[in-house]
Amino acid sequence: DNLPSSEANLQILYGEVVNSSVTRLAENFSQAHGAHVDHHNLKAFKNADGSYGLINANDGGVAYATTLDARWVRTVGINSTQYYGVDKKPGANAYLAGAQDNGTWYSNEDPDSSSEWNYGQFSVNADGFNVVWHFNDPKKMIGSWQFGNLERSVDGGKTWSVSNRGSSNTDPFITKITGSQIKPDMLFAVSSRGVYKSTNFGKTWVTKVIENEAWTAGGSFSNVKVSKVNPNIVWAGDRMSSTGRIFVSTDEGETFQPVNNYAGITLGRISGMSTDPVSDSTAYVMFSFDNAPKILKTTDLGQTWIDISGYSNGVSTAGFPNVAVYDLLVMPFDTDMMWAGTEIGLFETTDGGASWHFADYGMPAASIWQLKEVEDQIVVATHGRGVWSITIPQLTEDKPYAPLISSITQDSDGDIKFSLKMRFASDSTVIWAGTNKLAVVGSVKATVDTVFTVPTPKTLSGKVKISLLAYKNGKVRENSRSVTINSTASPDIALGMLAAEVVKANLRSYLVSDIKLGVNPEISYELTKGDGTKVASNDLMSYIGSSSFVYATKYKLKDTGSLKVTVSARNQFGATSELVETYAISSLTKTGVQSISLPDGREPVRISASSVASPGYVVTSFSDRLTQLAASANADEGDMIRLGEILNIDGNAGLTGVLSLPFTYDDAAVQSISEEFGDFEEGRIGVYQYVSGDWQYVGGYGNNGRVEALLPGYGQYAVFYNPDAVAVPETFNLEQNFPNPFNPTTTIRYQIPSTAQVKVTVYNMLGREITTLVNGVQDAGFYTVQWKGINHQGRQVASGLYVYTLQAGNTRISRKMLLVR
Structure with a gap:
């Protein structure tokens, strides 16, 4: 009495066979000619002219041949497709489904029973199995065919591509794939070795091997499901028996552990698996054994199981039919209300499994392989009567949906x-x-x-x-x-020096600027010489850096004196900014006393002609911050306090020696530091150089508003008070040279705690002396010396490994450095 009503017709046709012979009834049985090769029923009919035709019921539907030698014609409008899996498009009434022997299909929006569907680009003769439509992105779809093969679309079904995860013929014939509506980019597919996991909706996959003898998946009913309320929990498995177990993961499928078997009777292969919409510890496993439990439920992650189909001594006391069961859906608004998809239709309980009855909601009593809740609908994949859906407004009452x-x-x-x-x-x-x-x-x-x-x-x-x-x-x-x-902020302008390493070698004599933020900003230069002459420089060369746009003006360095550069920029949204920098340009030759001018009339830097390797220009400027040409972002100065502006030195003149440069700072700065640091010592004031993303100590000690240091060459320098600096070294130390490897010049720093006879020497790896860099008495302090890769005869040495040694009193320290030409 609890079964759906049905009619069965049995026909026995008999008669005398006369002149028996074998006749080919149709030209071709292939799918390409309208009839699938798997046939279930054939029926002949007589045409008006006395000839005979044939009706063919097959896995692809119904086809007919008007005469015995005609090709098959597939009928339309007969809802007989055998679907394994189905999903619904988010935000719309459109459906995606996998059909036995007929690939994967998707509908247009708002289809009815006679609507044509679109064919997904799968293997023509392949089965279509489970499908997933991305819950937050209607353009993403994925479908499957036998032995774990997957294809995906990211343009709403217009094009499809293989979602390769290393499948093989050892994977289940019926491909099972599942997703999470909470984390829709995460997918799982079942494998003979474990599960496949994707975190980018099938673009790439990782195999999560389950190394446990109780993992026996590989059959067509192997399954995997993600908890509907907690994507950390993933269920997978093939059976409950003495040889196999169901497994659960609590870490998003990274690792799996076996759960306990049902304590009632020994079962075997499962025929379905489902999770609960409210409790993350609750799951359901379906079976299809004769006169045995059909639906098991756990509420403690598989530690214990109960039968909610009411089987006792081979009979269901709850009215559940003794038929195969493939899926179960629990209503989120009432967890006592459940729908079971069986081979004879939909069965329902409204009391948590205490009693079951056939659910006559207008859907035929067809075999149901999948029930899926999507937004306010439940969609059903039947095996023989197509796809069905029902709208239940209560499904959306208690939970949010992302836009x-x-x-x-x-x-x-x-x-x-x-x-x-x-x-x-x-x-x-x-x-x-x-x-x-x-x-x-x-x-x-x-x-x-x-x-x-x-x-x-x-x-x-x-x-x-x-x-x-x-x-x-x-x-x-x-x-x-x-x-x-694109940034709407005003362009962030940093005006650099010559920076040939940023642009191109042929721009070495050009001023360049860095415009950060905004795409292709409008930019203009105005250059004013010391005599007031203005030079327009709007013929720009550009270079796209890693985080900004670099522009170079074609202003050739040919005049000494002062040069004021004004850079204006306007981004695509109309935001503007302007930066003005003043440069001092000096010309160096190889004869006479030389000097490098500084802006704003500051004391010039005196150098000897012997320190000039090749004539050219040197450009200096002061700025409040690092140029973006030198740094991707301003360096972290930590607890140090900068005193004054940053000195930028660059040029195309070749220098052979270090620059001795005095820096000054005022009493107000010292007073401010003294108030902040109770243990202030002026000796902790020194000169630092910006190198490789950090400020590094060059040398010098503050004394009465002045600090002087030897600068290793072109670069950016500033005076800092370092509260952690040791004003007078406590020990001898020889630092690692920088840069290392180098070509051709490197800097060596060392420190001595007291006055001593100091010698810094370079040796080759055979122990032969190459050159002596320092030899004399030095007071306690921090020192810097450069080696330009030449020996004591002034000749360049070959590439290779060298040793440099500090000998001070009874202390000897050595380190290695690498010259690469």
């Missing part, structure tokens, strides 16, 4: 424009761009399309993750997309 993103763009004013579909009711939706909260969308009562713009934060630029978090009843769901945002 679907149609587009996120930046308009001509620089604002971020959102085009979204708000799904069902929510309390609020918060939109983030990285750590910037962009907007809060108030409560919505129903699904609605919305378009709005928000101002772009000035600090936002580059590739940014935009996250939309929907809240309802204390629960949250997220959808996100990475977008490229």
